[in-house]
Amino acid sequence: MTSCMPVKTTCPYCGVGCGVEATRLPDGAIRIAGDGSHPANQGRLCVKGSALGDTLGLENRLLQPQVRVDGELRRVSWDAALDKVAGGLRAIIDAHGPDAVALYVSGQLLTEDYYVANKFMKGYVGSANIDTNSRLCMSSAVAGHKRAFGEDIVPGCYDDLELADMIVLVGSNTAWCHPILFQRIARLKERRPEVKLVVIDPRRTATCELADVHLPVKPGTDVWLFNGLLCHLAREGMVDDAFVTQHSRGLDEALAAAHVDCGDPLQVAKICKVDPHALLAFYRDFAATRKVVTAFSQGVNQSSSGTDKVNSIINCHLATGRIGQPGMGPFSLTGQPNAMGGREAGGLANMLAAHLELDNPLHRDTVQTFWDAPRIASKPGLKAVDLFHAIEAGTVKAVWIIATNPLVSMPDADQVRRALAQCELVVVSDISAQADTNAHADVLLPALGWGEKDGTVTNSERRISRQRAFLPAPGEARADWQVLCAVATRMGYVGFDFAAPQAIFDEHARLSAFRNEAETARLFNLSHLVGLSDAQYDGLLPQQWPQGRARLFGDGRFAHADGRARFVPTAPRAPRHAPDEDYPLILNTGRVRDQWHTMTRTGKAARLSDHVAEAFIDIHPQDALLYSVREGELARVSSAWGAMVARVVHGGGIARGQVFVPIHWSDANASDARVGAVVNPVVDPVSGEPEFKHTPVRIEQFRVHWHAFVLSRTPLNLDGVAHWTRIQGEQFLRYELAGRQRVDDLGAWARSLLGVADPDADWLDYADASAGVYRAVHLEAGRIEQCVFISPRPDLPSRAWLAGLFAHPLMDAADRAGVLLGQPIGKGVDAGPTVCSCFGVGRNTICAAIREKGLTTAAQVTACVKAGGNCGSCVPEIRQLLAVTLAETLAQSAP
Numbered sequence: 001m002t003s004c005m006p007v008k009t010t011c012p013y014c015g016v017g018c019g020v021e022a023t024r025l026p027d028g029a030i031r032i033a034g035d036g037s038h039p040a041n042q043g044r045l046c047v048k049g050s051a052l053g054d055t056l057g058l059e060n061r062l063l064q065p066q067v068r069v070d071g072e073l074r075r076v077s078w079d080a081a082l083d084k085v086a087g088g089l090r091a092i093i094d095a096h097g098p099d100a101v102a103l104y105v106s107g108q109l110l111t112e113d114y115y116v117a118n119k120f121m122k123g124y125v126g127s128a129n130i131d132t133n134s135r136l137c138m139s140s141a142v143a144g145h146k147r148a149f150g151e152d153i154v155p156g157c158y159d160d161l162e163l164a165d166m167i168v169l170v171g172s173n174t175a176w177c178h179p180i181l182f183q184r185i186a187r188l189k190e191r192r193p194e195v196k197l198v199v200i201d202p203r204r205t206a207t208c209e210l211a212d213v214h215l216p217v218k219p220g221t222d223v224w225l226f227n228g229l230l231c232h233l234a235r236e237g238m239v240d241d242a243f244v245t246q247h248s249r250g251l252d253e254a255l256a257a258a259h260v261d262c263g264d265p266l267q268v269a270k271i272c273k274v275d276p277h278a279l280l281a282f283y284r285d286f287a288a289t290r291k292v293v294t295a296f297s298q299g300v301n302q303s304s305s306g307t308d309k310v311n312s313i314i315n316c317h318l319a320t321g322r323i324g325q326p327g328m329g330p331f332s333l334t335g336q337p338n339a340m341g342g343r344e345a346g347g348l349a350n351m352l353a354a355h356l357e358l359d360n361p362l363h364r365d366t367v368q369t370f371w372d373a374p375r376i377a378s379k380p381g382l383k384a385v386d387l388f389h390a391i392e393a394g395t396v397k398a399v400w401i402i403a404t405n406p407l408v409s410m411p412d413a414d415q416v417r418r419a420l421a422q423c424e425l426v427v428v429s430d431i432s433a434q435a436d437t438n439a440h441a442d443v444l445l446p447a448l449g450w451g452e453k454d455g456t457v458t459n460s461e462r463r464i465s466r467q468r469a470f471l472p473a474p475g476e477a478r479a480d481w482q483v484l485c486a487v488a489t490r491m492g493y494v495g496f497d498f499a500a501p502q503a504i505f506d507e508h509a510r511l512s513a514f515r516n517e518a519e520t521a522r523l524f525n526l527s528h529l530v531g532l533s534d535a536q537y538d539g540l541l542p543q544q545w546p547q548g549r550a551r552l553f554g555d556g557r558f559a560h561a562d563g564r565a566r567f568v569p570t571a572p573r574a575p576r577h578a579p580d581e582d583y584p585l586i587l588n589t590g591r592v593r594d595q596w597h598t599m600t601r602t603g604k605a606a607r608l609s610d611h612v613a614e615a616f617i618d619i620h621p622q623d624a625l626l627y628s629v630r631e632g633e634l635a636r637v638s639s640a641w642g643a644m645v646a647r648v649v650h651g652g653g654i655a656r657g658q659v660f661v662p663i664h665w666s667d668a669n670a671s672d673a674r675v676g677a678v679v680n681p682v683v684d685p686v687s688g689e690p691e692f693k694h695t696p697v698r699i700e701q702f703r704v705h706w707h708a709f710v711l712s713r714t715p716l717n718l719d720g721v722a723h724w725t726r727i728q729g730e731q732f733l734r735y736e737l738a739g740r741q742r743v744d745d746l747g748a749w750a751r752s753l754l755g756v757a758d759p760d761a762d763w764l765d766y767a768d769a770s771a772g773v774y775r776a777v778h779l780e781a782g783r784i785e786q787c788v789f790i791s792p793r794p795d796l797p798s799r800a801w802l803a804g805l806f807a808h809p810l811m812d813a814a815d816r817a818g819v820l821l822g823q824p825i826g827k828g829v830d831a832g833p834t835v836c837s838c839f840g841v842g843r844n845t846i847c848a849a850i851r852e853k854g855l856t857t858a859a860q861v862t863a864c865v866k867a868g869g870n871c872g873s874c875v876p877e878i879r880q881l882l883a884v885t886l887a888e889t890l891a892q893s894a895p
Contacts, residue, residue, distance in 0.1 A: 004024070006021040006031075007468050009470065010459075011048075012450040015336060016460065017457060017460065018044070019542065021035050030451070033045070045180070048595075048602060049871075054607065058474050062477070064476050065078055065080070067442070067444075068442045078486075093125065099127045100395065101399070102387055102390075103129070103399070103401075105132045107342055108336065113484070114344075114346075116480075116484045116488075116504060123368065129387065129396065130347065133384070134336060135687075136689065139684075140309070143307040144307050144309075148314045148566055149558050151522050153553070155329045155552045156331050157544070161181060166286065167292075169198070169207060170222065170300055172295060172297035172299060175876050186872060198212065198214075198285075201215075202658060215282060219588060221272040224268050226309070227312055227572060232265060233319055250568070253567065257570060257571045265279060291327035292322055293331055302690065303575070303689070304576050304694075307687045308570040309570075319567070324551050325554050343355075344524060349380055349381035350383070353367060354512045354514075354522070355524040356520065366520050374493075398426075401427065402480055411691070412677070413676035427442065436666050436667045447478065448479050449601075452477065453469060455481075455505070463544045485498055500534070506532060512525050513527035583640065583696035585623065585699060587697040588661075592611070592664065593611055595612070595662075605728065607834075617629075617659055627698075627699050628701060629699055629701055634794075635702050637675075638698055641680055643677065644675050645673065668726075671723050704740050707794045707796060708738070708789060709735060710735040710753070711786065714755070714785075716753060717755075722740040730803065746790055750765075766822075772792040775822055798832065835874050836869075850882060
């Protein structure tokens, strides 16, 4: 398969759905570039997309099927593994019925995989117990869309962001989580500075650096804010009476519900804990601006009132008729590359494929007839949180987990661990040999990863794109749809004899068109893609559905049977669990810029680990003082459900009474950093989406006697180390360590940890026993192999300059002296922590350029040191560094 021709495919990370060109070079390397012809990104890639080539190595890949025998996983043939799965599922179904088995799948699946999984469970097993990790991020948007529009429809497109006169970002750190869309907004602001950008978010994130207004709402108060906006619009005469009368129902009821608590903007400001003048200014600007896009993401969805939050936003757009036209409308920014494709294929437990409804007998008959299926699920299945509770209760006795890592990503994640530990049959299909969930698998099945699998995905603007293979299948890995079909066939089911993903896509398209009229009519319709040949499918260009329609509802026709949209009354309610004396702080969780989900892919790329290397707890400095925790030191965050440990930071964006912890760290790369174990399992009553943004917690010191870090070309055995984080470096592994036991002989302990038993090894060290400081470097043939730094304080030397030593064939005298001294010898050697991952530019380099060359704008920094010149994700941080450095320079020059 060696080729120097680029293969056009789609990025596997966020819901933007960027086009990628991947080229296999003669030396085996993969060159990654943005696809300039793809409408979603027009050639641009964020740092994660740019680093895709760094994530394709086979280290830690699951490459052979394995079955647990006598408590140990053993390699077996595919036939043996498939027989084990099919036989196990069949025996449990025969003994306990179809609802005793379940699938838990993922927005990482391609639409073809999703389709087969849904057909297998709902049409042949006869149970709707198939849910997806998209339940954790986008199901509130789905429910809100269906209530308002009659179908799960995103009405707008990305171009609307550039046509708007006002953009409202709600619960979305777009700069870090959807960087390419944020760069479109940034370029718009450069061209048209008068465009208003409003960010509604409890935290001051990187996105706020570009905002005209930041409303730091109290977590969980979004419905109050948007109900207040609806009341303001009505009060100021901004309701579009003609649109409302002709194309909607229920405005009076929605307004009545809103007026109960939200008619007074001053009271709303008090409840939301925002400046009343800023709130009123936002209301006035929204009312006065016709072209408004309100884009929302996890901060809205991941809530026990997430569906109402979505509908409170939609209500404001319906009331003003601002929907379906260029530059306006509510816009759900999906979190995963195929969250929408999964919805199209029926991947959630409460829906059928092709946007048909599980609770509608006519819809069930439509799907069963089309599939010629022996049965059809007759009631909704278990949603994600309920599913794992049912597993622990023993009512679900088998679960097949595909392309997701619920021991890390689920709320109350220790409950998931308990559930899987006692489940009769756990099957896991994954690419990673080290995913936390694998420890509980009875059968492990190796799956294809990005670059190896072939199919389609659908992005946030309803655009279907191809993911194409450009790498051979490694080891014995197989496509998920192939494995599902093989199990279905072994269980005696017909209709799973697909030869290629093209055949699955064709059936998916035909189902979307089947009986798509009258009582089963829906906007999701791929009839124009029915009957594609292999060549046509292979060459399929990115395109939106329905055919030729970038926007929907512009004609005032909605998907409800009467063609009218619905206003949904959204009585505001507080999150289920309030802070109290035992748990006085509110935990918010989310992503960091350069990592993805549980890091099974991005964790392999050294340049993606440089920006944020460890899990952290972001807390306001005054709260840190109140609870006796210090910046740079370790602390434990605990709730009524679990606990985790990470390093305290003051990011400057968190309000008092709140803490923020990122979601990415797992037991594979940290000793105790799974924040999912802390998150409460309360869910939205409509969508079933968990409350990831509001868990009462407490914080306390995690006392240790020493701190250390190690850079090593070989892995370490960390048994006995109280706290550790493993970070991938360039040609080395980095370990951040801390210990709770005193070490009397630091040199002996360091040699043991690094596995240097030879007394004659080239080992240089420095020790200050009285201060508890120890530094050592281990060389082989003059090349650095390992180094270790130990101190009772967390402020250890810079890792950046030490990391650079691993690229040198030999350590010179200055380098050796610098290691023992604990700092580099020579100006400019230490670039500092990475700011721009695309070009590897550190903080010290940027600050020095600002000071020495008198730079005053981010554009000047980019021109000088390249930082910010690719994806632009670091531009907000560059702006912060400019402000701080210029202020320091001004202070130093003052008389």
